[in-house]
Amino acid sequence: MAFISENVLDKFESIDPKTTVPLEKKYTSPKKFEFSFPLSKNEDDGMKNIVGVSWILQDGTDSYVTLLARVLAHLLLGNEGAILRKNLLESKLGKSIAKFSGLERELRELVFSVGLEGVKNSEIPEVEKVINTSLAQIMDQEIDDSEVRSALHQIEFKVKEITGDYYPFGLSTVLNFITPWLHGGDVVSFIRIDVDMKKLKDSLKDKNYLKEKIKEYFIDNPHKVSLVLRPDHSMKERADQELREKLEKQKIMLNSSQKDKLVQNARLLKERQEKFIDFSLLPKIEVKDLNMKMKSLKTSPEILEVAGSKLYFYDQSTNGISYIKYSFSQGDLNEEEVILLSLLATVFTKIGTKNSPYHEMAKRIGLYTGKVASSLGTGRYVNETDRAYLSFDIFAKCLDENIKPMMAIMTELINEYSLDDVDKIESIIKDQANELMICVADYGTDYAVKSAARNTSQYHRLMELTSGITFVRKINKISQMDRITFENVLEKMKALACKIFSKNNLNVAVVTSRDNNNDFQELVASSILSFPSRKNNGIDLAYEKTKRRDEACTTTTNVAYVVKTFSTPTLIHEDGAKFAVLAKMIGTDFLHSEIREKGGAYGGFSGYRAIRGIFYMASFRDPQITRTLKTFENALKWLNDSNFSQDDVDLAIIQVIAELDTPLSPSMEAFKYFENQLTNLSMNDWQKYRERILACSISDLRQVANKYLTGNYSVGMVTSKEMLDCDNPGNEFNISALIG
Incomplete structure (x- = not known):
């Protein structure tokens, strides 16, 4: 700071930037x-x-x-x-x-x-x-x-x-x-x-x-x-027409000198965008400065078994707060039941029980816990070619002194759940459906990735069914059903609920301080013993594994979210780490420049989902479609033709390691470890992955790119019908409206 003050700040005098925000002048009437x-x-x-x-x-x-x-x-x-x-x-x-x-x-x-x-x-x-x-x-x-x-x-x-x-x-x-x-x-x-x-x-x-x-x-x-x-309905069309007219007027008003100036500025911008930037001039850390070891928990979990259930107790410093997750693994479900299970997770902790109406249960949850929520857990067994993991999860957290009432709430929710309040359930589903419909355009990239990848594996089909466009359409359809049809769906949900809670398919994670372990163990064991016994087989979803499937979902938006996905090995494969580094290089050094800076999108990037086994290139809030898809095609040529040094690769390696080392809260560290254990992913697997990342070279990246990114791929897109009408990349797309 002394150096900055002496060489920079001391050369200036302080000023009043006049950034004070005054209080609003108040209305005298609404x-x-x-x-x-x-x-x-x-x-x-x-x-x-x-x-x-x-x-x-x-x-x-x-x-x-x-x-x-x-x-x-x-x-x-x-x-x-x-x-x-x-x-x-x-x-x-x-x-x-x-x-x-x-x-x-x-x-x-x-x-x-x-x-x-x-x-x-x-x-x-x-x-x-x-x-x-x-x-x-x-x-x-x-x-x-x-x-x-x-x-x-x-x-x-x-x-x-x-x-x-x-x-x-x-x-x-x-x-x-x-x-x-x-x-x-x-x-x-x-x-x-x-x-x-x-x-x-x-x-x-x-x-x-x-x-x-x-x-x-x-x-x-x-x-x-x-x-x-x-x-x-015509607002966008009017705005577009007004913009066209305004630009045409501006064009007519330009003289030859002004037009020449615009052409010159465009040329200068292009030159600047393509100018080489020498990052070696900047101070930086080097790969040798990075920690070779993957961070792990300070202490291994204590693992117990109770009546067929497995309990994992994690001793973490959580500042007097305890966490618990019941994870009921699921199996023997068809596609309709998987969607209904996701719907059940949406409503389960908000509808009360046979003993407590929802407003009374909400009061208890607020009084004794920090949160109680249900969700679906999805995962992929990375050491198996094509096997997915699905669970119905119930999560809660509380101050240490409230562990007993929290456990009473958890046990009552599972043993005494009630799906009889049709009005409340209908209200929750309408609320969730409306929120999802509104947010599709906001999270277009994520939906496009799930849509494009859904036919590559059982896991990706599961992801699309439970949180992709398919689920959004299904919940929206259910939210608009007449009362009798809705009650029929509810009866199917009741039948499904009867078979998902079983102590034989239960894994429990508890994150707390060691001082609470004994009391917590007794409460959890007592809770588990009250659950029924029922054995489920592993999830076995049928899906059509195709060579290629390009899909576009249309909705109300002014932009496009364009994604191209490739099926790749997961992190335990020797090539997995190379994709993590490759994604950073292509995204930072090529797609960002071509799609954002030159193409006008808000973002252009690539990613590798190490557990899912997917590599993708994507654009975010993109005004162009065909150009972006052409840019994706050119990425491999750019990688093969450009003159890279190891310094360029090292920069990408450092970015990947920074993401791996993202700080997590003590509770999240434990739950991440728990999820790894459920899908048979060990800390040794992560350590090998890290070591392979640190050892990457440009030849490694070119080798995997030319091996895996030249074959089968799929394209997913979220955009508007109007954009596709004026910038259609071809007839091979399966185009369907979000609401059809």
């Missing part, structure tokens, strides 16, 4: 606004309006006010039983809670929003009525003390938990306080949450305190905005 958004006509089912209400609450640099607002947000929206969430969903005025709902803490002032997506034109006014009625309902009754304690518990839990699965924990902690830091607040007061927590708990001794704040912040707050977003 306002209403309407806007439009583009939507293809074939995707409009008459229920695509978005309706919401927002309030500016208070100054976001005040730590106490922020804490209070977080508590209020939890009471109103924080779980399945929260009054705004419950009343809006039960009103059936819309398909799902609006994505913007919740407390926005990253602005200068706190903003709370709530609304519904998927609303009919005729029912738009009713949404705000439900919101206003719900707030009035709170004023007419006593706020449940357990709901308040649940809100406080959730906030304290988040402060205590060591996260950082994508960022170092210290950095993610700092980012939580970015708002007061940027806007001149007292950052220390946000860190010392215990001071504000004590103040709030003292204030809560007045039973009317929260109701008074709800009245102040919401009911009597004039700075309120009601918003309606309506679909417009």
Whole structure:
């Protein structure tokens, strides 16, 4: 820092950048606004309006006010039983809670929003009525003390938990306080949450305190905005036409000198894009500086067996928080049952049990745990040619002192589950279907990869069925069924649920401190003994293994997500590591330049999924299709013809190792180890993979590229019909609309 100050900073004088953000000028009465958004006509089912209400609450640099607002947000929206969430969903005025709902803490002032997506034109006014009625309902009754304690518990839990699965924990902690830091607040007061927590708990001794704040912040707050977003089928076409006309006018207005200048600038840009950049001038680490050893857990798990179930206890420093995952391996399922299983995972922990209605269960979950969730676990046995792993997983975490009530919740969910509340299940499925439909374009690359790879192996077929375009279409279809047809689907789900929970096919991971092991083991063993016995065979999905299948899914979007996939060996093969390095080189040195810098896409990259055995090249938010596919074709020629040094390869090696060494939270480290054990992947396998990465040369990369990237491949794409109409790469594509 002294060197930087002396040679750079000291040469300048400080200035006031005038970046202070003033408080908003407050409305004296509520306002209403309407806007439009583009939507293809074939995707409009008459229920695509978005309706919401927002309030500016208070100054976001005040730590106490922020804490209070977080508590209020939890009471109103924080779980399945929260009054705004419950009343809006039960009103059936819309398909799902609006994505913007919740407390926005990253602005200068706190903003709370709530609304519904998927609303009919005729029912738009009713949404705000439900919101206003719900707030009035709170004023007419006593706020449940357990709901308040649940809100406080959730906030304290988040402060205590060591996260950082994508960022170092210290950095993610700092980012939580970015708002007061940027806007001149007292950052220390946000860190010392215990001071504000004590103040709030003292204030809560007045039973009317929260109701008074709800009245102040919401009911009597004039700075309120009601918003309606309506679909417009011709909006995109009009915008495109306006742009064409504007460009044509600009072109007519240009004189010959200005045209020559544009041509010259284009030539200069091309020269700059193709200019060699000598990275050797920059300071860098070298491969020899990297750690040769793969990081592993400090202590091996303690492994026990109880009534046919296998238990893995991981001793980790988790700051007084314990984690558990029940993983029920599945088998003997056909494609329809796999999709239904994914649907069951969507609703399972949100629907209550025979003993506890969903709002009561949501209250217990909030009061005693940090989270309870169900999901599907998918994996590939990397040491076998084509065998997939599928499990129904239930995950929970809690403060150490709440292990017993958490385990009671877990056991009750499994033994006393109930699929009888048809209205609630239908509401959850509609909510999830709407969210997935909206997000297809946002996650287009991931969907395109799954679509292109689905016929390469049993595992990739499983991935597409449970989380790809096939699942999105299926859940959307189910969400629109009439009541009788929906109940028939529900009966099939009930029949499936009867056979998925078995102690004979159960693996359990527990992450906690060693001090908790004995008590935890007794509780888990008791829980397991209450489960039925039933043996499942391994998953055996039929799929059509084809040489090539190019697919395009069309939806409302202005861009394309284009992917080309190749089936490759997994990480345990001697060639696997070479693909990891190859992906970095092609992505960083070729695709980024050609697709992003020259082609105008937001991103161009390649990747290798080491466990899945897939190499892919991809574009992100791409304005071009045919050009991008041609670029993919040219990647191999570029690799063979370019003059690379070992320094170029080393740069890619360093990037791969950096990803392998991404810091994980203590709990995530343990669960990653657990997943490896379920699919027979050892730390020795990872160590060999790392050593092969570190030993890669340019000849290795060319060898695997010419061996595996010249044969069978598939292309997947998420884009719009309009883009395909004007930039169609050929007739070999199987084109289908997201909603057909």
